[in-house]
Amino acid sequence: MAVNAVFTGRSYPPTAPYAVGREKIREFAEAVGADDVVHIDSVQARARGYRDVIAPPTFAVLIAQQCDRQFIVDPEAGIDFNRLVHGEQRFVHHRPITAGDEIVGVLTVDSVKVVGGNAMVMTRSELSTIEGEPVCTATSTVVIRGGE
Amino acid sequence: MTNVVLSIKDVEVGQQLPSRTIHISRASLVQYTGASLDRNRLHWDERFARSVGLPDVIAHGMLTMGTAINVVSNWVGDAGRVVEYGVRFTKPVVVPYEGGADVEATGVVTVVDAQTRRATVELKVTCGTDKVLGRALAVVALD
Numbered sequence: 001m002a003v004n005a006v007f008t009g010r011s012y013p014p015t016a017p018y019a020v021g022r023e024k025i026r027e028f029a030e031a032v033g034a035d036d037v038v039h040i041d042s043v044q045a046r047a048r049g050y051r052d053v054i055a056p057p058t059f060a061v062l063i064a065q066q067c068d069r070q071f072i073v074d075p076e077a078g079i080d081f082n083r084l085v086h087g088e089q090r091f092v093h094h095r096p097i098t099a100g101d102e103i104v105g106v107l108t109v110d111s112v113k114v115v116g117g118n119a120m121v122m123t124r125s126e127l128s129t130i131e132g133e134p135v136c137t138a139t140s141t142v143v144i145r146g147g148e
Numbered sequence: 149m150t151n152v153v154l155s156i157k158d159v160e161v162g163q164q165l166p167s168r169t170i171h172i173s174r175a176s177l178v179q180y181t182g183a184s185l186d187r188n189r190l191h192w193d194e195r196f197a198r199s200v201g202l203p204d205v206i207a208h209g210m211l212t213m214g215t216a217i218n219v220v221s222n223w224v225g226d227a228g229r230v231v232e233y234g235v236r237f238t239k240p241v242v243v244p245y246e247g248g249a250d251v252e253a254t255g256v257v258t259v260v261d262a263q264t265r266r267a268t269v270e271l272k273v274t275c276g277t278d279k280v281l282g283r284a285l286a287v288v289a290l291d
Contacts, residue, residue, distance in 0.1 A: 031183035032214035090234030
């Protein structure tokens with residue numbers, strides 16, 4: 001297994017800006033059954049003090065997974081995607097993701113533990129607008145199962 | 149304001165949130181695959197899922213996580229008030245072709261912090277006898 005403790009603390013360059021659109025928010029909200037009108041009605045969203053429609057709490061995964069991908073496809077890590085299991089996921093929102101945002105993410109590998117041939121990897125994606133406003137911190141734990 | 153956000157005065161430790169039954173069908177998996185861009189074959193290719201030892205295709209953990217939080221969003225009155233949300237994926241939700249799967253989601257208030265006007269909800273998310281999300285905690289900002 002190529003994934004090892006050497007990766008701990010490694011950061012990757014910021015991802016290309018992700019343009020948050022109203023229709024993607026609507027599509028995501030429908031897929032997770034999020035029926036709060038704040039995801040689909042910009043007039044009501046503004047009445048609640050938001051600039052435009054806001055994304056459901058787990059929408060940030062769309063951007064965080066672009067961050068995680070940098071590590072997963074890193075040839076040095078040599079990860080077999082089919083052996084990867086999502087163990088934990090957490091979001092800390094500094095403010096709701098809002099239509100019109102352009103968001104970049106910076107991935108850091110917080111820790112790598114190799115136990116009994118499996119690697120447990122904790123990653124953190126710091127998402128912020130292109131203007132530098134922090135939006136969300138997404139942390140994820142994946143388990144990469146070792147070969148038989 | 150068009151929506152009433154829950155006031156901290158109306159929230160106490162031990163309070164139960166209304167539960168929801170979430171029906172997950174093969175169509176739900178296709179829809180979430182498209183919306184999330186998570187195209188892992190485990191979620192749509194039965195033959196592949198069986199080849200890695202699963203009984204059938206399984207729901208995206210993020211679909212279960214994303215639908216379960218609606219219990220909290222609806223209770224607090226504004227999805228934008230969910231400021232933290234984390235889960236552990238403990239068991240997969242198996243989604244058979246016939247009938248799909250029913251996931252039960254409910255929650256209980258475990259912490260109320262008057263100073264920050266925030267409350268913590270522990271979610272209980274099950275499918276049949278399986279607890280599918282563990283350590284599922286959401287923090288909400290109250291009025």
